[in-house]
Amino acid sequence: EVQLVESGGTLVQPGGSLRLSCAASGFTFSIHGMHWVRQAPGKGLEWVSYISNTGSTMNYADSVKGRFTVSRDNAKNSLFLQMNSLRVEDTAVYYCARLVSPDYWGQGTLVTVSS
């Protein structure tokens, strides 16, 4: 069974940092590009970041470019999102996902940025 389990979400102050993790199992993680997608309260889905299967290519939404860094450890079947200089508008449920077909999604982890 495919599983993606995110962790690391919590309450953090504006300007703070946070590292999200995603543990993958049930599929060959190392051959798939992976994404982070978020949903702010009452808003739609927003694509955040992509990393290729080898980690050689990373892409970011303009809203997070220069503040967020995606990485992965294929030996540990893990995906990460380092989030720095957090803003109130980064408050959202963050999902790790393999998109399109097949699509795999985690259950999400809530990041709240508030003073």
Added chain:
Amino acid sequence: DIQMTQSPSSLSASVGDRVTITCRASQGISNYLAWYQYKSGKGPKVLIYGAFTLQSGVPSRFSGSGSGTDFTLTISSLQPEDVATYYCQKYNSAPWTFGQGTKVEIK
């Protein structure tokens, strides 16, 4: 960057109705377009990819069409379990932008 515009933002239809949701890209994306269904309390799931290819296991009442800049998701006969928010997403290149979503309800 290419913008993805969905319409309508919400709709209410009766069981058995034909429902159509449109998605327009600000520039051509060939057929690199996916449709997702997002039910409250569950994660999103892909319904259609490549603009018209039905994902395995998805009911045949869902269909997709279009190419270039204009795309359509059709539910041929709306069922109660189809209550959800539907999103289009481009995936020809980064950023992999989602549309703003269409909330579908039963009248």
